[in-house]
Amino acid sequence: MDWIVHASTYADSVDNAILLITWLVGFWFFLTLGIFFWLIIRYRAKPGVDAQYLTGGEAQPKKFITWIHMLVLVCDVFIVVAAIRVWVEVKQTLPETPETQTVRVIGQQWAWSFVHPGPDGQLDTPDDIKTVDDLHIEVDRPYIYELTSRDVMHSFSVISFRLKQDAVPGRVITGWFQATKAGDYMIQCAEMCGIGHGLMPATVHVETPEQHAAWQASQSGGAMLAQAGR
Amino acid sequence: MRPVATTRSTSGMTTGRLAVWWVICSEIVIFGGILGSYIMSRIAHDGWGHIGFAGSTNAYIGLTNTFVLLTSSLFAVLGHYAAEHEQDGPKAARYLYLTAGGGGLFLCIKAFEWTTEIGHGLTITANNFWSFYYVAAGVHASHVIAGMIIMLIVAQRAKKNLDLHRVELVGVYWHFVDLVWIFLFPLLYIAK
C-alpha cells in the first residue's frame, strides 16, 4: 500500500485494515484457485477411469465443508473487527484538542467552496477566508470539516488522506482529518454530480505553520472584500 | 387448447390462486415502499399533523370511502361464495357488478374530495405531505381501477357460467386493495 502517498494520521489505519484483508482473502483466494486448477487437471477424463459417485452426503466431505465454514467465519470476525475499528476512528470520533480548527466545505456544481476560520481560528467571524477549489490547512493540526452541498450530491475525497465523505444537500456532515505531510494533494469529486463531474478537481494545500500564516496574510484583503460583499 | 401446465397443481393450490397470492406479495412491497417512506417522513416532520397538512384532510370523506370499500369487499366475498359453493354464475356476476360499483362510487367520492382539495390550493406540490397523499392514494386508486376492469371482464364470463374460479381470484385481489385502504385511512385521515 505504499503505492500512494499517505498524508494523514488515519491513512495508515485504513491501509493496515486493507492489508489485513488482503492477507486473509489472498490466502483463501490462492488456496481455492489452486485446488480448483489442480482438480481440473487431475481429474480430466481418461479412458478407463470412471467418475466416482459422491453426493456430498458422506460424513467425510461434509466434515471438510463444515471446517471451511468455520474458518471463513473466523476470518470474517477478524475483518469485521479491523474494519469497525478504522471506521470508528475515521468517521465517529472528532479530535477535541484545543488547537483543532473547523473548516466548512461546500460542494456545488461544479466547484468546491471552502470557508477557512482565518487567523482567529473561529468560523463565522469577519476574518473568515473563503476560497474556491483551494483548501489551505496546516500540517499536523487536526481539522474538523463541516460538509454540505448546495445542489446535488457530491463527494469530498482526498485520496492521500484516505478521506471520503459524500456532501448531501440538506444535511451537514462533520468529520475530521489531520495532515502529516506538507504538500499539495488532489481533491476529487467521488459522486456523480452532473456534466462537470469530471471537471471539478480541487487542491488541498498542506502548509507549514509559517507558510500558512503567510497565506492568511495574503488573503486578509480578499477576506475583507468578501465580507463587504456579503 | 390450454397447455397441460395450467391444469397441474403440485403445490397443493390451484395455479390462479397461487399466482394471485404472489401478486399480492409483490404489491405488499410496492405499497410497503410508499407507506414506509411516508411514515418516516411523517414522523420526521412534527408539523405534518397540523392544518395545511394532514389536519386538512377530510376524515368524513375518508370514513365514507372506507365504508364503501368494506362493503364492496363484502359483495366480493359473497360473489365468491355464490360462484364456488352455489355454482351460480349469474348471481356471482351480480355481486361482482355490485363490487365494481362500490369501486366506482369510491372513485367518484375520491374525485370530489380531490377536486375540493385542489380548489383550496392543496395540490400535489403544496408540500410533501400532499405529495405523499396524492401519490399513495393515487397508486391505490389505480389499483381500484385495475381491479374494476378485471372484475367486469370476469363478471361477463361468470354470467355465462364460465371461469367461475376467477371470481374468487379477483375477489382476493379486491380484498387486498381494500386492505391497503384500511391502512391508508388512519395514515392519511385519522393521525393528525
Place this chain on the structure above:
Amino acid sequence: MSDETHGPAHYKKIWALLVVLLAISFLGPFVGIHWLTLATAFGIAIWKAWLVLKNFMHITAQPRFVSYMVATCLVFMLLFYAGTAGDVMKHSGDQWYKPQVEQSAPVGHHGEHE
C-alpha cells in the same frame, strides 16, 4: 375450501364487525388524546386487516407457505424501515444534522406553488 363458517351469514357478521371497528377508529380522535388516537387507529387497522385476511381472503385455509410468503414480505418491509429510519426519520445523528426548517403550511394562499 368448504368450511361451514364461511357462509354468507358469517361474511355479513364480519362485515358488521369491520364497520363497528371503523366507527371506533373514526371516533378515536374525538377523545383528544394523541396516543390513544394512534393506538386505536393503528391497532384497529391491524385487527381489521387480519379480519379481512382470515375471513375474506381465507389465508388460513391456504397452504401454510402462503402465510409465510406474506409474512416474509412484511418482514422485509420492516427491515427496510429499520435500515432507513435512522437516516430519513431523524433530524440529526452521529456526526450529521439536517439544518432544514419546518415547511410552512400552504393554507391561506390558494394559489400557485412551485
Place this chain on the structure above:
Amino acid sequence: MATAEVTHDAHDDHGHHADAGFVKKYLWSTDHKMIAMQYLVTGMAMALIGGFFAYVFRMQLAFPGVDVPGFGIVSPAEYNALVTNHGTIMIFWVAMPVLIAAFGNFLIPLMIGCDDMVFPKINRLSYQVFLLSAIVLVSSFFVQGGGFGGAWTAYPPLSAVSAYNLTPLGSTLWVVAVALEFVAFLLGGINFITTAMNSRAPGMRLYDIPMAVWMIVVASILFMASVGPLIAGAIMLIFDQTLHTGFFDPAKGGDPVLWQHLFWFFGHPEVYVVLLPALGFVAEIITTFSRKPLFAYRTVLYTVFGTGILSFTVWAHHQFISGIDPRMAHIFTITTLLISVPIAEMMFVYIATLYRGSITLTTPMLWALAFLGEFLIGGVTGIFLGASGPDIFYHDTYFVLAHFHYTFFPIAIIGSFAGLTYWWPKITGKMMNETLGKIHFWGTVIPFNLIFLPLFVLGQLGQHRRIYSYEGFGELMRDDVLLGMGMQDLRILATTALVVMLAFQFVFFLNVFLTLRKKEKDAGSNPYDANSLEWLAPSPPGHGNFAELPTVYRGPYEYSHPDRKAKGTDFWPQWEKE
C-alpha cells in the same frame, strides 16, 4: 390435483400453428420457447448497444478528446450518458432478460416436464412490456438534451431536477423505461414461480428439481420481494421530475438519502437475482461434464436460501459514505461479511463437485469453469468493499468498478455463454462448432482479465469513477506504476483489451451463423448424456415440448451411479423408471 395429462390430439392441434404468419409465429406467439428467443435476441441486441457504449467511453478514457471511430468526439455530457446507460442496459436489459427471462422461459417448462408456462398470455405480455421498455430507453438517447447521465443509481437531486442534470426528457424516459422493465419482470417472475411450483411433472419432488430451475425461481422471488420499494421510488422520482414535487428535495422537506435506501434495497438483492441463474447453469454444466452428482445438493439449496434472505440485510454497504448514519455501517458491515459464508460455501461445493470426476473440457464446460474462477475474484474483492473501514478508501474508485465487473461479467456474459452453448443443441437441434467455440472462449476470457485487472490497479491508485478525462488530475497521470507502465498506459491497455474482446464476439456470431446454416439436425435429443428432463424432449422441442409428458423417478444429478455402471452406462435420466 392433476387429472388431465397428455392429450395427443391437443399436440396435433398445436402442430398447425407452425404455418401461421410471421407476426403470429415470431411476435405474437405464446409459446414459451419463442418468448425465450424473443428475450434472448432483444437482450443480445441490447448487449451490442451496451458494448458499443463501453467501446466509446473506453476510447475517450484511453485517448482523451479523440474522435472515436463510429461515434465522434465525446463531450462530458455524452460521456456521462454513455456510462449511465451502459450500466443500466447491461444490468436491466441484458443480464435480466437473458439470464432470467430467456433461460427461465426456455428451461423451466422443459426441465420440470410440462408443455408451457402456466400463463402463456401473461408471458407474452411480459415480453411486450419489456420490448416497450427497451424502446423507451433507446429513444431516450435521441431526445432533446440527450440521454440521462446521472449514473445508473440515479441519485437525486441530480436525477430529480432538470436544472441540475440538464436532460429533462432523457431522465424521465430513463425512469419510465426502468419502471416498465420492472413491471415486465414482475409479470414474468410470477409466471416462473407459479409454473415451477405448480406444474412439475408427476414424481418430481422439491429435491428433484434441477438447480437451474431452483435458482431462477429463487431469483424471481428475490426480485419480486425487493423491487417494490424501488417501484415506489420510481413513481416518486417521476413526480419529482415532472410535477416538481419534493420527495427527494431537502428544500421541500424531502430527503435524498431516502432514494438511496429505496434504490439499494432493491439494488443489492438484484446482484443475487442475476447471480443465481448463472450459478444454476453452472451446476447443470459441471455435473454433466464431470459426470458426477452435484456435491451436496441440499447444502447448495440451503445456501441459496441463506444468501437470498441475507441479501435483504446488506444493502446499505453501498452507502457507507453516502450520508447514512455512521453507526448503521457497523450493522451492515457485519451482515455483508456474513453473506460471504454461504457464498464461499457454494463456491467450495461447486469446486468439490469436480473432485474425482471425469472432466471433459467442452466449450460449455470451459465457460462454466471460467465463471467459477472469475467470479471468485469478484467475490474476494467484494470483502474489501463490504468492510466499512477500507471502503472509505475504495468507495467510488475503479477498484469498485473492477470488482463488480468481475461479478457481473462472469454472471451476465460468461454465464450466458455457458448456458447458450450448453443448451444450443436443444434450442436449435444442431451442434455448435467446438473449435470456433473455444477460440471465442479464449478470445473473450483473456481480454476480459486484461481489461479489468489494470482497473484494479488504477483503483488502488485512487482513480475515481465516472470522470471523463484524467488529464486535469496530476496524481492520476503518474508514470511507471506497474511493470514500467504509467497510469495512462494501463487505461490504454484496458481499452485495447476491450476492443479485442468485442472483436472476438464476431467469432461467436460466425459460429451461430454457420450452425444455423447446417442442413441436418445433428444434435439428437440428448447429445451430452445428461439427466434432466429437457434432454428427453426432441431437439428442438416442438409445440407442447414432449411427445408424452414425462414422469420423474429421481434427482437430476445421478451420474456415475454404481448400479448404472454395472449396466455399462454412467447416467441415469430422471425420466427412466429403471
